[in-house]
Amino acid sequence: MNRQPVRMTIFNHKGGVGKTTLTVNTAFALSAGGKSVLVVDSDPQCNLTSYLLSDDVVDDLLDHSSGPNGRTIWTAVKPVLENTGVGRLVEPTMIRDLALLPGDIRLSEFEEFLGDAWADSFKRRLGGLRATSSISGLITRLHEQRPFDFVLYDTGPNIGPLNRVLLLDSDFFIVPVACDLFSVRALSTLGQTIKKWIIDAGTIGSIAPDNAMSLRSEPRFLGYIPQRFKVYGGSMTRGANSYLRDIRKRVHGDVSSVLGKINHNLIPSNATDPVVGRVKDYTTIVQRAQREGVAMWECSGNDAGKKSAKAVFEGIASYVMENTKAESASAARG
Ligand SMILES: Nc1ncnc2c1ncn2[C@@H]1O[C@H](COP(=O)(O)OP(=O)(O)OP(=O)(O)O)[C@@H](O)[C@H]1O
Numbered sequence: 001m002n003r004q005p006v007r008m009t010i011f012n013h014k015g016g017v018g019k020t021t022l023t024v025n026t027a028f029a030l031s032a033g034g035k036s037v038l039v040v041d042s043d044p045q046c047n048l049t050s051y052l053l054s055d056d057v058v059d060d061l062l063d064h065s066s067g068p069n070g071r072t073i074w075t076a077v078k079p080v081l082e083n084t085g086v087g088r089l090v091e092p093t094m095i096r097d098l099a100l101l102p103g104d105i106r107l108s109e110f111e112e113f114l115g116d117a118w119a120d121s122f123k124r125r126l127g128g129l130r131a132t133s134s135i136s137g138l139i140t141r142l143h144e145q146r147p148f149d150f151v152l153y154d155t156g157p158n159i160g161p162l163n164r165v166l167l168l169d170s171d172f173f174i175v176p177v178a179c180d181l182f183s184v185r186a187l188s189t190l191g192q193t194i195k196k197w198i199i200d201a202g203t204i205g206s207i208a209p210d211n212a213m214s215l216r217s218e219p220r221f222l223g224y225i226p227q228r229f230k231v232y233g234g235s236m237t238r239g240a241n242s243y244l245r246d247i248r249k250r251v252h253g254d255v256s257s258v259l260g261k262i263n264h265n266l267i268p269s270n271a272t273d274p275v276v277g278r279v280k281d282y283t284t285i286v287q288r289a290q291r292e293g294v295a296m297w298e299c300s301g302n303d304a305g306k307k308s309a310k311a312v313f314e315g316i317a318s319y320v321m322e323n324t325k326a327e328s329a330s331a332a333r334g
């Protein structure tokens, strides 16, 4: 069997902190670095799909997702919900070298079902355990058809049952944090929530019949990314800098320390300040890149910011490749 891909989520339940933008651009940077990447739009808002594909293509995908020619994540999981199979293998949609499993607004129906499946998993019910593991299993089967180095899940802004299985299927997660009061405060809920998910998954795994629970349930915190901070005269503004100090403190106290208490392997070795990268406010470059379905550094226009974005995302991709390589827990999966 092929070595399993590194599965990774850029996660924060706080809305609008730039998860989707980061996920797409990190995927483009990993792909430019020669890695084979699958991005999974596992947010029913479908923003990642809308970033990468034109509106008419998205419309067409959504119109046909329940039929025999469906190609979205809903097409893939619908048989699980209807209890007619373990999930359908859909051919990923290629955007140049990047593979996409397109999102679907109907994924929210699956999310409800996953909530019940989790409760059933605690009762050792096989149907619940299979549903809980179904997205993970689909990715494994997709990878068997065409191997990936990285699988990136894009998550919606909540701590619901769907994000729970995505996080628990991830080998690593990165936390983007915007430089504002609510984003900083959200870190406490984030750490506690992930802790509870890991502990609950451990309980389920320990009582489940053999091989019925395939979620790895050991998502490692790779680090954080300060997001959308303002820059003035080449440096971070004073306001952004002061948030940055808070973020550093909270990441340490509310995320690293909390997860490190369950298992020291869940936190990075540089746990006091694990910065994966710094993504400033790139203003209109982001909107243009989104409209054109390309990486920030490849959109039209001559802005100096494009060069900076390229360097920043190359740095993020290098950090990810370097820090997921040797310690990739996923190698043990297969
Ligand atoms: N670095 C950036 N500079 C400027 N604008 C950005 C940046 N990152 C994201 N944005 C803008 O901020 C908005 C939110 O970004 P995005 O959709 O990536 O966030 P999100 O966390 O995925 O949101 P949600 O929680 O709804 O899924 C978008 O309009 C996007 O264009």
Ligand SMILES: [Mg+2]
Pocket (backbone or CB within 6 Å): 019, 020, 021, 043, 047, 048, 154, 155, 156
């Ligand atoms: Mg998003």
